[in-house]
Amino acid sequence: MKEFFDKEIEEMEVEKCMFPLFVTSAVLQKEKSHVAGFEPEVAWVTKAGKSDLDVDLAIRPTSETVIYPYFSKWIRNHHDLPMKVNQWCNVVRWEFSNPMPFIRSREFYWQEGHTAFATKEEADAEVLEILELYRQIYEEFLAVPVIKGKKSELEKFAGALYTCSIEAFIPNTGRGIQGATSHCLGQNFSAKEFFDITFQNEKEKKDSVWQNSWAYSTRTIGVMVMVHGDDKGLVLPPKVASQQVIVIPVPYRDANTQEIFDACAATVKTLRKAGIRANVDKRDYHTPGWKYSYWEMKGVPLRIEIGPKDLTNNQVRAVRRDNGAKMDLSTVSLVEQVKELLDKIQESLFDSAKQRRDACIQITRTWDEFVEALGQKKLILAPWCDEEEVEKDVKERTKGDTGAAKTLCTPFDQPEMHEGTRCFASGKLAKKWSYWGRSY
């Protein structure tokens, strides 16, 4: 995913960069709505060795405030624009309520892109271009269906003009999850009183730049685990599985064990040569059955078993992790068949996930329907008046042990809205269809 993404943004002329881990409180606080969103969960370094620091240092929760003082120095003239940088780094956000591995962890690894443009049009276009890359990462690599849309005012990034996101859904728990975000920061951070990122435009007048920031994180891994995993363990889509095929020797009584192990090694060699990430489990102190369970738990998409009969028949036995289907593959065209199988597994993981996700989507038009659907762990699509106070009110009215309902996004793909349609929550005239639900 990283290779794919880096290549794509390189073509967009985004430069690789690395900025520091620490930011002082004074700089962190420059953009007021931004710091209000992040300060409650900032980790502070206050000591080094045995000495107290003169100034406490925040560990970056995100790097807008770390990077933009440099943008302010580097950008002078419209010839310096657009400026586009991206870094892969760790950030820290101290979750007090519900830390959860990969989904909401106190440290996480991500890429964060930061760009500055002369015009809003350019910034707007990039927000969508990046969002499309995020969709590809989820749908084409992780086999997780997502919805593209815009966040509500209440849910947008602290300090942004607007936030676009892709939203996934976990049917088992009935919760939505924000997959990745692409923000237009407008001229909020670049304003003279904040980071003062100004340039002389083509008419030789001073203007503030238009900025975006966009990120996806190791949360992608958590979403993938939750969407595809089953009671046996992980289920990994072939495109992102570090091992795509595990080959397991199945010796049998008098059969020539060495011959079987050799055939396994040869199979791995053949597959690897064709670019397939394959390995053999050579451990002689575990039974084949033990190994099947072990590699199922690890989520390896395809298992190949080789026993004495297979040797005789010039075939191997293949077992799919996703649906357990078993088949014999002739060793003659093994590479082609394995490649085709891996493609099929990738495709059917997506199709199955999409089917399960779509089955959860429920259109509700009234408060009662909404509450009922929420109780049934649905992904709710409802007509909304788009008022911040109404979203706050919905949160208040649905709060409880399992968390309150909120907007996930207003999808770009809008169903038709008939004239006079009312908001499910306020009864006012609805402005748009939005997705609602509990979320991570």
Added chain:
Amino acid sequence: MKEFFDKEIEEMEVEKCMFPLFVTSAVLQKEKSHVAGFEPEVAWVTKAGKSDLDVDLAIRPTSETVIYPYFSKWIRNHHDLPMKVNQWCNVVRWEFSNPMPFIRSREFYWQEGHTAFATKEEADAEVLEILELYRQIYEEFLAVPVIKGKKSELEKFAGALYTCSIEAFIPNTGRGIQGATSHCLGQNFSAKEFFDITFQNEKEKKDSVWQNSWAYSTRTIGVMVMVHGDDKGLVLPPKVASQQVIVIPVPYRDANTQEIFDACAATVKTLRKAGIRANVDKRDYHTPGWKYSYWEMKGVPLRIEIGPKDLTNNQVRAVRRDNGAKMDLSTVSLVEQVKELLDKIQESLFDSAKQRRDACIQITRTWDEFVEALGQKKLILAPWCDEEEVEKDVKERTKGDTGAAKTLCTPFDQPEMHEGTRCFASGKLAKKWSYWGRSY
């Protein structure tokens, strides 16, 4: 460099990994000599949001103590060995005395490899294998000559059995600098009373693993800057220069400016197509002379100028950053000539750096010779008794405003030592030749 290194260690079956930024004080303190070396410069997180943490968290100064609790869980049996992981990450060491960008900065980026073996022989072999990769990075990528050797007991990594390093030298300041290190940790960390990393060996007996750790950091960039830079700015070796060629249009009075700019763009296109990292400086509000200085400061290895005369003669003018040499290149075989020139620049940067480094090496056999050479900023090669107390004494006797002298390394490449040779400092029988000097 990263691509090169990652590919090499992948072939050694080192797995990519990511471990956390934080480590608790209790775990950090497990290996006593290790923590003694690092604790004085550890940065501590003590607050999150407005709350004090129950337990202060150290930001990793290096990750032995972060990773080895996992090794202890993962390694059970000799079949689990060798275990080899590598991560690219940031670490923090709070320098109080002399922080210096890239050379000794409070946060730096590096790779750290951590490996465990069943036998000392395997660990020993890997230490050298990795050291050779570090030599290649310095000599073949950064064009910086280095010396391979072993650190003294006083200078080895805190907690290691022994440390090997590559050492560079900065003639201008007369200081040595440790370029990268490859440590054999022996069974110090794996011991039962520390991290308890034990395995059942082939004879079904319990044994502690043999461990290595090895790292190179962004210090490489600092060393390159100091070794090659001149009064005009950076001088970048072509292999690591993000821009290898800068093309500058040189319009002249009545000459067809557009034609010149087009020729520049076409030249860049041709060079890029051949895999050369080339760019054109199209800015129309700077003179060519201004641009020459600008790109010299940035260290771009080769400048190409295109003016009206060049167009007429189907040639371009090339200027080397390293020695200022100018030449006309025919546009017919431009790619071949530019490639050849870049190779030559790479080679001659190394040769010139080696010549300057070698000119600083001084053999001293007595204390007086040693002190004189130190005053002349030499890289001193001296016969030594290899006693820790003697090194401490040398440090004590040479301390002053510019820092004390210490051992840099005992080179693998040992000059002949005649019987009866005495230590330059103690007068005892010498055991080896070692490099000494002031250092960063």
